[in-house]
Amino acid sequence: MKQVSMINLLKSLSGVMDLVSNSVVSHHKKVAYIAYKIAKEMKINSNQLKNLVMASLIHDIGVFYLNIDLDKKSFDERENMHALVGYYLLNENNTLNKISNIIRDHHHDWEKIQSDDISVATNILHVADQIAFLTEEYDMYNDNNKICKIVSKESGKDYCPDALLAFNKLAAQEYFCLDIESPTAIERKLDKIMKIFAENITGASLLDISKIISYIVDFRSPFTTTHSIGIAKVAKELIKLMKYSLEDQLTMEIAGYLHDVGKLIVPPRILNKNGPLNKAEWKKMRTHTYYTYQVLEPINELPHLKEWAGFHHETLDGQGYPFHLKGEKLSPGARVMAVADIFTAVTEDRPYRKGMNKSQVIKVLNDLAENNQLDKDIVNLLLDNYHSINSIREGIQVKAQAHFLNFRNKIDRKVELYR
Numbered sequence: 098m099k100q101v102s103m104i105n106l107l108k109s110l111s112g113v114m115d116l117v118s119n120s121v122v123s124h125h126k127k128v129a130y131i132a133y134k135i136a137k138e139m140k141i142n143s144n145q146l147k148n149l150v151m152a153s154l155i156h157d158i159g160v161f162y163l164n165i166d167l168d169k170k171s172f173d174e175r176e177n178m179h180a181l182v183g184y185y186l187l188n189e190n191n192t193l194n195k196i197s198n199i200i201r202d203h204h205h206d207w208e209k210i211q212s213d214d215i216s217v218a219t220n221i222l223h224v225a226d227q228i229a230f231l232t233e234e235y236d237m238y239n240d241n242n243k244i245c246k247i248v249s250k251e252s253g254k255d256y257c258p259d260a261l262l263a264f265n266k267l268a269a270q271e272y273f274c275l276d277i278e279s280p281t282a283i284e285r286k287l288d289k290i291m292k293i294f295a296e297n298i299t300g301a302s303l304l305d306i307s308k309i310i311s312y313i314v315d316f317r318s319p320f321t322t323t324h325s326i327g328i329a330k331v332a333k334e335l336i337k338l339m340k341y342s343l344e345d346q347l348t349m350e351i352a353g354y355l356h357d358v359g360k361l362i363v364p365p366r367i368l369n370k371n372g373p374l375n376k377a378e379w380k381k382m383r384t385h386t387y388y389t390y391q392v393l394e395p396i397n398e399l400p401h402l403k404e405w406a407g408f409h410h411e412t413l414d415g416q417g418y419p420f421h422l423k424g425e426k427l428s429p430g431a432r433v434m435a436v437a438d439i440f441t442a443v444t445e446d447r448p449y450r451k452g453m454n455k456s457q458v459i460k461v462l463n464d465l466a467e468n469n470q471l472d473k474d475i476v477n478l479l480l481d482n483y484h485s486i487n488s489i490r491e492g493i494q495v496k497a498q499a500h501f502l503n504f505r506n507k508i509d510r511k512v513e514l515y516r
């Protein structure tokens with residue numbers, strides 16, 4: 098299978114995370130750029146530098162699980178849990194565990210974490226993060242001295258003196274201050290930086306990372322804790338039966354894990370609402386596939402990925418969303434995902450209802466096929482293999498639910514400590 102640029106994936110993910118917040122503009126990208134510049138000044142080694150930039154791009158990923166507000170300038174003790182949650186999520190993963198350690202302590206005082214390899218990157222991230230927040234309040238170009246003064250007060254206590262020294266040097270340069278005030282400049286500079294770091298990962302690693310991302314998406318709502326893993330396996334089984342290549346099967350599984358990644362921009366009060374959504378809430382909810390498509394667009398190594406994931410609410414009659422694609426415009430892979438999504442949604446147990454039985458499922462799927470929404474042949478293929486596909490779905494979701502409960506217990510125990 099083709100190799101995929103890891104940094105591209107993290108960059109697009111950080112882009113979605115930044116969409117969540119209205120007032121903090123491109124926080125993750127800004128932090129990544131500031132951290133990179135400070136680290137360069139401090140001449141840290143290239144491996145550490147790469148891990149630092151990757152960590153910076155997704156450092157607040159834990160806020161999604163905790164459903165806390167990214168707009169706040171500083172998080173209190175309890176909310177610092179987001180750093181620990183980020184650590185727990187990423188630490189299980191072979192490719193991302195090297196950055197999980199950097200994320201774990203990114204709000205800790207410098208005094209408390211010094212003198213090992215991880216701490217240099219963590220300390221730089223901590224400083225860069227706080228500076229990024231200050232630039233939401235002050236203008237980096239006009240108020241650079243004020244920003245330096247504010248952070249320097251905490252030198253040797255909250256913040257690493259060497260990192261502050263490096264920052265002070267940068268803040269004295271006009272181009273740097275102007276960069277910080279310009280999201281397009283940051284974007285451009287980051288693209289350049291990423292090229293230096295080009296780290297390609299194998300399809301198998303991408304699969305692992307996608308699974309972690311699916312946890313971040315699914316764990317936000319008690320209704321969907323195992324949804325993405327279910328759809329990933331169902332969709333993969335279907336195209337296996339359709340004799341697609343191993344590479345396509347892997348792409349489909351990844352697409353399943355990531356199909357709802359755009360839901361990160363939907364606020365929890367809508368995701369978890371008990372009862373029907375009103376018009377405005379429904380409009381917000383519908384945007385998720387648009388953002389899924391956007392996040393996956395830069396991953397051009399797997400050309401089908403964005404379609405197979407992003408078109409899962411399109412229907413053959415053109416009444417789906419958000420692209421309103423009709424008939425031929427929907428590839429077989431996109432049709433498979435649409436079938437797998439509905440099948441998984443109706444068969445899985447949710448806290449407020451049991452999953453449907455076989456005859457109910459047959460009716461729902463056949464009706465949708467009759468109404469020219471789902472592909473009839475794919476529905477038939479699924480129904481012909483109902484037993485095997487449904488037991489794969491059920492088995493994997495039971496396992497995933499146990500994993501989720503274990504994760505939740507771990508976090509709940511830690512949250513208790515802060516109460």
Ligand SMILES: [Fe+2]
Nearest residue numbers: 156157203204
């Ligand atoms: Fe944070």
Ligand SMILES: [Fe+2]
Nearest residue numbers: 124156157226
């Ligand atoms: Fe942050």
Ligand SMILES: [Fe+2]
Nearest residue numbers: 356357409410
């Ligand atoms: Fe969806």
